[in-house]
Amino acid sequence: MFFKIAKIVGVALLVASGSPAVQAQEKFPNKQVRIVVPFVAGSQVDLVAREIGRRLQAVWGQAVIVDNRPGAGGTIGSRTVATAEPDGHTLMITSASHAINPTLYKKLSYDTLRDFTGVTFVNSVPNVLVVAPSLGVKSVPELLTLIRAKPGQLNFASAGIGSGTHFNGEMFKAMAKLDIVHVPYKGTGDALVDTVAGRSALYWSPLGLTLPFIKDGKLLPLAVSTADPAPVMPNLPVISTYVPGMIYDHWYGMVAPAATPKAVVDQISAEVGRILRMPEVVKSFSDQGVIAAPTSPADFNKFIASEIQRLGAVVKSANIQID
Template sequence: MIRSIRGAVVALSSSLLLAAAPAAVAQAPYPAKPVRLVVPFSAGSATDILARIIGTKMSEGGTYQVIVDNRPGAGGTLGATGVAKAAPDGYTLILVSVGHAINATLYPRLAYDTVKDFAPVSLVATVPNVLVVSAGSKYKSVHDLVTAARAAPGKLNFDSAGSGSSTHLSGEMFRMQAGIDIVHIPYKGTGEALTDVMAGRGDMMFAPTVSAMPFVRQGKLRALAVTTARRSSSLPDIPTVAESGLPGYAFDSWFGILAPAGTPKEIVDTLNADIGKALAAPDVRERLAAQGAEPKRSSPQEFASYIQAEIGKLAPVIRQSGALAGQ
């Protein structure tokens, strides 16, 4: 009888310990393990470069490690779908670009809601696209490109990182405002597109400065103009498209970090603070400036409003470009 009672007590104690184990894990202070930062584009893309700069700095604090996980495909929607469905525990994040706002209009039937399925953490940086040609190209200015395109409609082409990407829409805006006929050549990523431009197989590309400027400095690409309304502070010698003959032309690219919807506010605030510290570090600011990127931290609420404003602003451009899926 005593032996049976002892056995029951031992069994009960074991059951209580097992039941308490998950609770103990759940109550562990954040962060208790590495954080996965999904990049929905290929290695070498602007998003990838920024993710590695920021992720490395966040990992230096020793509190936790940020692991960059490239999940390219479907214009960034593949990676976004995975993160939208991930556990809202702060251990899965995504670094999105302006393409996140573009996709809200570009794809009528996404597997996620661009606004409702994510918890904005912080804007990270703004990056102008830069119009580049190969170093050996005969085109030395925006005027040269426009003149050649008008003389031979449909003969010149422009590469992009994919249909509906910021690199595509920058080119479409250029085509529409200049009143020229140039052919869009979509690739599966920025790196592949730039490779063909450098080789002379593509006539031009509106590429993120983060990806293009290293090749410009190496003498493999020639930068003709930036897409922003004003000259970039990190690229003061490169004129804007607007001042190069197309008044009113302006296209901005941006990058920011999101978590799955439902992520606790205290975790979002912790991540926002850590991102702020990383962006404030002199070496990070120097590395971003070298890529033509300007650090731009925001509060989670500011980033949420910014995304919604961008969706509204870009929707008509996408529809006019013909990039809308199904058109």
């Protein structure tokens, strides 16, 4: 009888405190948290991730680091997270490319819907079509006329093959029926520099990082990619005015490995949502043209699935594919 009782007590103690899995569920986080950003340091999504990470660290009392894993349109960093321990201590803040890549790439080493769970939508980021003043155009119609007068002679920049900026440029090329060459760079910074220098005719850039160049007169903004004007530049036209049906919302969101416990995902989602609703965060982001819009994990999962369908249809119709 003694051994039977001792066994029962031992099992109870193990359940209560001995199992690492149970401990992780009782107290999260219990070690350093890593936020993977599948793009270069200094990119718009990287800056957003660092702001969130800094504030989460203050709340959790645990180190929160941003780990940049750029390359292949975000797929390298995504693979890192898809195979990470699903305990909430590895997260990813990524862009709309997360929903584009399942159709854009012939083969992915992960399944976007099966291997990740949504944590929260983070924000919406309009892309802005910019050109250098030296190009000699001041409007979208003038730009279209110039490109059509020089078929195959001009190029558009992107932050890399498979990036959202690449997709936006290909969408513009296909829907406006343009003969223009894609030139990929290692990140937004390099693409902006070469657009300023006139080595690239145009660039669809995340608005926040481009604003200083626009304010300094180094780049001319011609249109935004979203359905509605950007609040920070309300007089700038939307691209669908000139290219009917063209709409691209360059959003960011947080995901985790698929098997991450629901309680942990819900906790992270609630805390990130609280941060994104802070008045000072809302203002800081809005000054950069970034619109914070946190959601529940369930709503973000539904959104990702719908974006895979919507953006995938554009990829197929434009015949864009990467081996």
